[in-house]
Amino acid sequence: MSTAIYTHPDCQRHEMGDWHPESPARLQAINDQLILAHISDLVEHRDGVRAQLSDIERNHSATAIGLVRDNVPSEGDYYPLDGDTLLNAHSYEAALAAAGSAVTATDAVIDGEISNAFCAIRPPGHHARPSEPMGFCLFNNVAIAAKHALDVRGLDRVAIVDFDVHHGNGTAESVANDPRILMVSFFQHPFYPYSDVESYTDTRVNVPVPARSKGDAVRQLVLDHWLPALHRQQPQMIFISAGFDAHREDDVGGMGLVEADYTWLTQQMMAVANQYGKGRIVSCLEGGYNLSSLGRSVAAHVKALAEL
Template sequence: MIATFITHPACHQHDMPAGHPECAARLDAIDNQLLSSGLDCLLYHREATAATNEQILRVHSAAYLQKIEQSLPQSGCVSLGDDVFVSPGTLNAARHAAGAGITAIDSIMKGETDVVFCNVRPAGHHAERDKGMGFCIFNNVAIAATYAMDNYGMERIAIVDFDVHHGNGTQAIFLDDPRVLFCSVFQHPFYPDTPIAPVPQHIINIPLPATARSKEFRQALNEKLFDKLEAFAPQLILISAGFDGYIDDDMSSMSLVEQDYAWIGRELRTLMDNSQQKNDAAQQCRGIVSLLEGGYDIDSLGRCAMAHLKALAKL
């Protein structure tokens, strides 16, 4: 099948303070790389729908949603604490960022595609049920997973988070839900300083030192994730795709390279392909949805995202 690229202009409407690394130029860097690489004509392009209150409230509390609605300023941006800012366009942007995963899952379940990359912001994996933090408003990947389980009856969803920061929000949301196998590989100790043990068996935390390079990153995933992922036999793989572990990204100290993001894309695509060959329709992995999280070095972000997408799409 042809892979799909999902975004929405509304995701540019979320303003941050001047000079902040989480900016709309991140989306432009990926869009520009898509065009310059020639990949744009090899993909389906879709605009994200906006997540509804009902879809958001399956993950977040009504009090938290109301807080966001009531905090939007008339102009500029204001801080809500915990590295969260809101501007007049934030809620619309966040609804479309969360809705991108929902749009992707609908496309997969209709048989239109089996690989999707969502170029959206604000990011989501730090957002917990009752609060946002770390630049995140709604937990986009958690909203997508919950939608797949509630609307399509999926019983096994894997979430692989390779952002350099631990996916604390996603872990907290699914801590007591064994239908979701959650894996986060991250620099440790580092923000958000989540207690990472003890955790139930369906939570896989893979902390790496700040000095980690490609060898340590790949070895850790080979030893601690892929066998468990295959045994879990997910019906859907969701990815929190953070590219802030890249060697030139000032947000972290790890030293990953473009080929690492291609490598993990190939490994997950191979797992999906093997599942579709071996299992009946009810048990096989129906698709992969990768949602943008971090990545703040504008010069490299587009290249890393395209390496990842090319591997997922087998282009």
């Protein structure tokens, strides 16, 4: 079996203005680097489909869905949901496409069509709360996919791994009361979204790290905190919120990771997935705003997933 990259044309149509770092250019940078690194020809490329409303409702309230669907502006205009999250004429379709790509990839992995998948999707999702969009995010792609794996596909337990520089507060809230889902993460603190750091429970292992933390510190916290929790839970599938803004070249964050750290993180998660979950992983793009380091980091991540 192989690794597949999922995306959807609608993911390129959502944009929030020329000034905004979360732009369609991010997906183009990823595609370009996968070609330059001679990875693109060695993995499958698959189109996702737009999520059904029932998929979104598995994680989001009617109010949250309506905030996106009912406020889409006319072509050429923008509607601000908050200070840094805007809608354009195509945002609702893009959000459905992003979540639907994650769900489609989940089905393909569970069905054994592919070993694992990376979803090159936007808008990102891990700040989207069950009750509202926020922080560039409209719907929570990984939470929706994880709940699909449990509620529709019949898995008993899954894990969500988040290595974005920002805390996945929306994901943490989405899974807080579900013992079937383990969430492990690290995030720069103090930093947006200024989450409560006292969030260490049996099913939520979120580890704050100071600015300027480098790969050695991250690797140690994975060994000390993430892996023991993952081995206790024995997930049947792993979902990754793959943010690459903890890279040392990304000015949005203030951490010091490099491509080799993303390779190592991916390999550690693959070892857990191979031990307990038949190798099943679905990774979804979150942050990463320096286009060069984003492309190189995703290439390292996909190369590790594909064991190239």
